[in-house]
Amino acid sequence: xxxxxxxxxxxxxxxxxxxxxxxxxxxxxxxxxxxxxxxxxxxxxxxxxxxxxxxxxxxxxxxxxxxxxxxxxxxxxxxxxxxxxxxxxxxxxxxxxxxxxxxxxxxxxxxxxxxxxxxxxxxxxxxxxxxxxxxxxxxxxxxxxxxxxxxxxxxxxxxxxxxxxxxxxxxxxxxxxxxxxxxxxxxxxxxxxxxxxxxxxxxxxxxxxxxxxxxxxxxxxxxxxxxxxxxxxxxxxxxxxxxxxxxxxxxxxxxxxxxxxxxxxxxxxxxxxxxxxxxxxxxxxxxxxxxxxxxxxxxxxxxxxxxxxxxxxxxxxxxxxxxxxxxxxxxxxxxxxxxxxxxxxxxxxxxxxxxxxxxxxxxxxxxxxxxxxxxxxxxxxxxxxxxxxxxxxxxxxxxxxxxxxxxxxxxxxxxxxxxxxxxxxxxxxxxxxxxxxxxxxxxxxxxxxxxxxxxxxxxxxxx
Ligand SMILES: Nc1ncnc2c1ncn2[C@@H]1O[C@H](COP(=O)(O)OP(=O)(O)OP(=O)(O)O)[C@@H](O)[C@H]1O
Numbered sequence: 232x233x234x235x236x237x238x239x240x241x242x243x244x245x246x247x248x249x250x251x252x253x254x255x256x257x258x259x260x261x262x263x264x265x266x267x268x269x270x271x272x273x274x275x276x277x278x279x280x281x282x283x284x285x286x287x288x289x290x291x292x293x294x295x296x297x298x299x300x301x302x303x304x305x306x307x308x309x310x311x312x313x314x315x316x317x318x319x320x321x322x323x324x325x326x327x328x329x330x331x332x333x334x335x336x337x338x339x340x341x342x343x344x345x346x347x348x349x350x351x352x353x354x355x356x357x358x359x360x361x362x363x364x365x366x367x368x369x370x371x372x373x374x375x376x377x378x379x380x381x382x383x384x385x386x387x388x389x390x391x392x393x394x395x396x397x398x399x400x401x402x403x404x405x406x407x408x409x410x411x412x413x414x415x416x417x418x419x420x421x422x423x424x425x426x427x428x429x430x431x432x433x434x435x436x437x438x439x440x441x442x443x444x445x446x447x448x449x450x451x452x453x454x455x456x457x458x459x460x461x462x463x464x465x466x467x468x469x470x471x472x473x474x475x476x477x478x479x480x481x482x483x484x485x486x487x488x489x490x491x492x493x494x495x496x497x498x499x500x501x502x503x504x505x506x507x508x509x510x511x512x513x514x515x516x517x518x519x520x521x522x523x524x525x526x527x528x529x530x531x532x533x534x535x536x537x538x539x540x541x542x543x544x545x546x547x548x549x550x551x552x553x554x555x556x557x558x559x560x561x562x563x564x565x566x567x568x569x570x571x572x573x574x575x576x577x578x579x580x581x582x583x584x585x586x587x588x589x590x591x592x593x594x595x596x597x598x599x600x601x602x603x604x605x606x607x608x609x610x611x612x613x614x615x616x617x618x619x620x621x622x623x624x625x626x627x628x629x630x631x632x633x634x635x636x637x638x639x640x641x642x643x644x645x646x647x648x649x650x651x652x653x654x655x656x657x658x659x660x661x662x663x664x665x666x667x668x669x670x671x672x673x674x675x676x677x678x679x680x681x682x683x684x685x686x687x688x689x690x691x692x693x694x
Contacts, residue, residue, distance in 0.1 A: 251329070251350040254336070257343050259284045259304060271329070271352055273322035287319040291331075306333050306346055316353075328357040377419035379412055380563055383553035389416070392545045397423035402495075402515040402540050404480070406523075407547035409665035409675075410597030413518040416547060417476045420516060430473035434466050437482035437664060437679060438689070445487050449494070451503035467500045470513045480540065481521030481532065482679075492536045515540060520665065550592040550599070560596060561587050564603040565615070572607045579615045586617045590624050594669045601659070601666070650685040653678070662689045 245252050251268035255261055264272075264279050272279065272287065284304075285292065292304065306312050312333040318326045329350040336344050375381065376390040396403045397420045405413040414433070421431040439447055442456065450465030467475060477483075483491065494500050495515065499508035517540050526532035550556065565579055579587075583606075592598055606619040617625070653671070657678075660666030664682070668675040682689065 249352075251348075251352070253279075253284070253348045253350070254345060255284050255348070256345040257307070261286075262345060268350070271321075271327055271350065272319075278322075289317050289319040289331075291315055291317040307335065307343065310335050312348075326354075327352060328354045377415075377422055379415045379419060380559055381553065381556045382559060383555040385548045385553050386556060389545060389547055392543075393419050394423065396420050396543045396545060399543065400514055401542040402517070403543040403545060404523075404541050405516070405518040405545045405547065407518075407520060408549045408593075408595055409520045409663075409669075410595035411547040411549055412596055413520075413547060414476070414478060416545060417474075417478075417516045417518060421474045421476075428472070430470050431476065432466050432470035432473070433476040433478060435478045436487075437479035437675070438682075440683065441484040441486050444483070445490060446503045448487070449490070449500045449502055452505045454504065456503065462502070465500060465502060467494065467511050467513055468509060470511075472512055474514045474516050477515065477517040477540075479519060480517040481519035481523055481526060485531070485533065488533045488536050492533060492539060495536070495539045550595045554588060557588050557592075557599075558584065560599055561603070564600050568603050568607050574607060574610070575613075576607070576610055576615060577613050580617075583615050583617045583620065586620065586624055594666060597660075597663065597666055598669070649681075650687070653681050653685060654687060654689075657682075657687070657689045664689075 246266045248265070249267055251271045252265040253261060253268050254263040261279050261282050261284055264276055268279070269276055279286075312331060315331045315333075316328070317331050318328050321327050330353055331348055331350050333346055333348040335346050338344055376386075376393070379386070379390070379393075381387070381389070393416055403417075403420060405416045407413050417433075418431065421429070434444075434447060436444060446456075446463065446465070448465050448467055450463050450468055452462045453460065494511070497508070498512070499510050501508055523532055523537055523541070527534045527537050550560075561579060561584065565576075569576055587599070587602075594601070602620050602624060605621045606615050610616070610619040612619075653667070656667040656670045657664070659670055664678045665675045668678045671678065681687075
């Protein structure tokens with residue numbers, strides 16, 4: 232009695248559930264559907280019942296039908312289907328993503344009469360997944376390739392070269408103008424190996440005089456020279472098992488070049504003041520903004536050393552040759568500096584963006600970063616306008632930086648003021664001599680000479 236009553240209620244039960252329920256006969260003709268199925272498909276019940284199930288254009292059924300089997304539908308061969316992800320078409324053509332369960336229906340003697348399918352609509356979840364994947368893609372673009380941003384074709388080629396270089400142990404030289412991201416590229420080559428135990432040691436070859444550079448690279452023993460109060464391990468030894476990054480390699484004096492060549496050829500270093508060879512296992516990454524081929528021609532760079540370090544050259548194009556990257560970089564620096572500054576500036580105005588796109592960026596990406604730092608200091612508006620950027624961007628002189636200190640001897644006060652201006656420029660450039668030179672409007676070699684004259688040692692900050 233209760234069972235009969237229950238059977239009467241079944242229809243209500245089936246119609247109450249959110250999932251779609253569909254019964255097909257053994258030929259696949261739809262015999263019955265519940266309200267959930269009507270809602271999910273957008274068809275009226277009368278439009279579905281009596282139709283072949285293929286009418287719903289379910290993608291997994293399509294695939295199953297294409298394979299040869301005993302029966303037109305895999306379900307009738309396997310007897311059941313669990314949590315199968317499928318997509319079918321609604322009446323309005325939109326896709327519905329579902330999770331499908333199905334079982335065969337048999338009579339008392341076990342003869343198959345048909346099948347029942349239940350479908351849970353997961354379209355919202357699938358849409359969210361798609362959205363998350365799109366966000367991820369955007370984020371990847373925002374993160375760039377190991378921190379190097381660029382969607383332009385030349386930068387994509389650079390990324391390929393970096394990835395290939397990272398797979399080899401051969402020396403890599405990164406060429407490009409100042410501020411193009413050579414150091415970032417070197418770091419990327421190192422990082423791609425993903426082994427935290429391998430050291431990455433950077434040496435700026437332009438910032439030290441020949442004697443200091445030699446001891447910095449190879450180390451020295453106690454008493455090797457005046458002031459060598461204790462022995463010191465060199466940077467090559469410190470980079471053991473990892474990568475040494477020789478930045479500004481074009482500035483290595485000839486006297487050190489010959490020693491470096493020996494190290495590369497023989498894979499041993501000798502500390503200054505000692506002749507005991509110490510074996511090293513280090514990969515050489517180097518970078519320069521100078522034209523090494525020309526330097527070789529002029530005799531300022533050893534040809535044999537050039538061939539040793541120039542095994543995998545990677546040229547990073549200047550920003551003016553990849554204008555497609557300007558807006559991405561501008562957006563990146565805007566967001567990064569806004570976060571740091573805490574200012575509530577909403578965005579970059581269209582005119583300012585046009586200015587950025589038209590400017591040739593002689594100081595490349597580093598100059599753009601500095602331009603945004605400048606703009607955030609000078610902006611008191613809701614958006615960044617052209618006038619907030621340094622005057623250099625308008626074709627004016629260099630930014631409101633101090634004039635260059637002169638080379639000729641001066642009275643003490645004047646010399647002190649000039650020293651101060653040089654320090655200020657170096658500070659503004661995070662210790663980067665090329666950038667300080669740009670700020671001061673002089674060559675980098677001049678900055679180097681002044682640093683020596685005024686006895687300034689300035690370490691570049693790690694960014
Ligand atoms: N493609 C880039 N994406 C994001 N930041 C970049 C990119 N290129 C350069 N930068 C940033 O610009 C600044 C200069 O980069 P980096 O020091 O790597 O340049 P460089 O070519 O080594 O310069 P230099 O020759 O003067 O030493 C850094 O702050 C770096 O993070």
